[in-house]
Amino acid sequence: MLLAAKGYDVQVFEKQDRVGGRSGQLQLGEFRFDRGATFLMMPQILEQLFADVGRSLQKEVEMKELETLYSLHFGDLAFTPSKDVEATASQIARLFPGDEEGYRRYMAEEDIKFDRIMPLLRRPFQSLKDYLKRDVIRALPYLHATDTVYGRLSRYFKDERLRTSFSFQAKYLGMSPWECPGTFTILSFIEHKFGLFHPIGGVNAVFTAMAKVTTELGGVIHTSCGVKQVLTKNGTAVGVLLANGERIEADHVIVNADFGMAMTTLFEPGLLKKYTPEKLNNKKYSLSTAMLYMGVEGEIDLPHHSVYFANDYRSNVDDMTTHKVLSDDASLYVHNPSVIDPTLAPPGKSSLYALMPVPNLSASLDWEKDREHIQDRMMKLLEGIPALSGLSSRIEESLFFTPLDWQNEQDVYKGATFNLSHNLGQMMTLRPHNRFEEVEGVWLVGGGTHPGSGLPTIIESAQISVRLLEEEDARGSKKQTSRIPQSKVGRTV
Numbered sequence: 001m002l003l004a005a006k007g008y009d010v011q012v013f014e015k016q017d018r019v020g021g022r023s024g025q026l027q028l029g030e031f032r033f034d035r036g037a038t039f040l041m042m043p044q045i046l047e048q049l050f051a052d053v054g055r056s057l058q059k060e061v062e063m064k065e066l067e068t069l070y071s072l073h074f075g076d077l078a079f080t081p082s083k084d085v086e087a088t089a090s091q092i093a094r095l096f097p098g099d100e101e102g103y104r105r106y107m108a109e110e111d112i113k114f115d116r117i118m119p120l121l122r123r124p125f126q127s128l129k130d131y132l133k134r135d136v137i138r139a140l141p142y143l144h145a146t147d148t149v150y151g152r153l154s155r156y157f158k159d160e161r162l163r164t165s166f167s168f169q170a171k172y173l174g175m176s177p178w179e180c181p182g183t184f185t186i187l188s189f190i191e192h193k194f195g196l197f198h199p200i201g202g203v204n205a206v207f208t209a210m211a212k213v214t215t216e217l218g219g220v221i222h223t224s225c226g227v228k229q230v231l232t233k234n235g236t237a238v239g240v241l242l243a244n245g246e247r248i249e250a251d252h253v254i255v256n257a258d259f260g261m262a263m264t265t266l267f268e269p270g271l272l273k274k275y276t277p278e279k280l281n282n283k284k285y286s287l288s289t290a291m292l293y294m295g296v297e298g299e300i301d302l303p304h305h306s307v308y309f310a311n312d313y314r315s316n317v318d319d320m321t322t323h324k325v326l327s328d329d330a331s332l333y334v335h336n337p338s339v340i341d342p343t344l345a346p347p348g349k350s351s352l353y354a355l356m357p358v359p360n361l362s363a364s365l366d367w368e369k370d371r372e373h374i375q376d377r378m379m380k381l382l383e384g385i386p387a388l389s390g391l392s393s394r395i396e397e398s399l400f401f402t403p404l405d406w407q408n409e410q411d412v413y414k415g416a417t418f419n420l421s422h423n424l425g426q427m428m429t430l431r432p433h434n435r436f437e438e439v440e441g442v443w444l445v446g447g448g449t450h451p452g453s454g455l456p457t458i459i460e461s462a463q464i465s466v467r468l469l470e471e472e473d474a475r476g477s478k479k480q481t482s483r484i485p486q487s488k489v490g491r492t493v
């Protein structure tokens with residue numbers, strides 16, 4: 001969208017038959033689902049993206065704000081916070097007496113932290129010099145990078161369940177709150193401050209709208225058209241070779257494919273030195289997810305989002321991240337968008353999605369052999385939820401999707417659905433750069449580059465990469481190869 005609006009000749013090659021990637025749409029019979037992302041945080045970032053190309057997000061996609069953020073279940077106790085600070089504080093006073101003051105302090109202090117950290121997510125980190133800039137110095141006292149999310153939240157909340165309610169968001173990065181850098185307490189703050197949004201039709205509707213706008217701006221989107229290799233000449237990208245054998249020449253190649261997968265499959269063997277298969281294997285990756293998408297007869301008495309925490313949440317998290325096994329007592333996320341969106345299922349029916357965080361494929365679990373067994377375990381856990389009792393007898397369509405499926409069907413390296421971990425050694429300058437370090441003319445966007453995984457951040461990665469690309473074109477510093485037409489406006493793929 002951004003490049004097409006600037007007059008670049010843009011071609012998008014998408015391997016799947018539709019756009020959206022892990023946030024795309026899944027259709028099972030008459031039921032439609034979001035494959036991955038189920039809600040939008042900070043829609044202002046998307047609004048800005050559409051405004052930058054002269055469009056309006058609201059005109060392209062109908063957005064519905066969720067009244068309560070989510071329903072968080074700890075045994076029989078349900079905590080349903082909203083962005084209404086007074087209402088949430090009085091709920092905390094009732095459910096977790098004494099912790100309401102900590103909540104107010106948390107909201108006030110995180111507001112300042114958010115303000116200091118946001119600029120760092122909007123600009124590149126390409127070299128160590130980037131740490132010496134004024135915005136880093138301003139943010140430094142608020143980064144809390146040597147503390148953990150759980151450690152930071154323990155300063156505000158005494159009740160373990162409340163600590164969990166504000167720290168489970170580390171899972172959005174596929175990390176343990178006991179390991180995730182304290183910087184990321186801003187995730188729950190962002191939810192509480194700005195609310196959560198459901199686009200009608202699902203999150204995937206945003207990507208369909210982006211494809212439509214790109215096309216209207218002159219870009220061409222080729223679906224069911226995979227890229228086999230990034231073509232290079234003297235260390236500079238000159239285009240792509242498609243899986244169908246066609247060669248496409250280009251001045252710039254923007255790689256949105258999953259980082260690990262792109263590095264291991266899209267470059268000529270031996271070309272990359274920093275991201276060799278061995279070095280990639282030694283990096284840290286996020287957790288994965290086991291998914292159950294279900295088309296269900298009848299309505300379901302659950303809100304848009306519910307999280308059911310394991311009785312011993314710490315053990316459940318340690319099982320996944322440290323011991324790399326499945327927990328008997330697992331946590332579950334249940335997504336029931338049909339309760340507010342009638343477009344996803346036929347009348348009187350529901351599109352239901354359940355997510356169980358699980359280790360990625362570096363664990364020695366056999367997803368092929370144990371597939372049915374794990375699916376049964378997940379269904380048993382779901383049927384233990386009062387509103388879902390007898391669920392299996394109401395299912396008309398279903399798909400169980402494992403880390404192996406994420407890898408084999410959606411090209412996600414090690415099935416690590418939230419990409420490279422966001423530990424200190426893999427953040428900012430130490431994360432793969434937006435201007436790819438290894439091959440000139442290649443730009444990275446998506447969860448594997450700065451600022452990281454999640455919808456607001458991948459949009460920011462696009463803004464950063466486009467800015468860098470434009471600056472480079474303005475300087476005319478990219479080495480030109482004789483095969484590329486020296487047009488004023490570059491071809492990008």
Ligand SMILES: Cc1cc2nc3c(=O)[nH]c(=O)nc-3n(C[C@H](O)[C@H](O)[C@H](O)COP(=O)(O)OP(=O)(O)OC[C@H]3O[C@@H](n4cnc5c(N)ncnc54)[C@H](O)[C@@H]3O)c2cc1C
Binds near residue numbers: 418
């Ligand atoms: C289960 C789940 C739930 C989530 N929930 C949320 C949420 O609620 N809110 C939120 O903000 N974030 C959420 N996320 C995170 C968010 O979905 C991701 O951060 C985001 O979708 C990643 O986008 P990406 O562009 O990096 O990767 P992708 O979406 O994977 O895009 C990569 C694209 O490249 C294509 N591709 C790969 N290889 C090739 C090739 N060789 N040739 C051509 N095309 C290729 C793929 O088909 C895909 O379309 C969730 C993720 C998951 C998995």
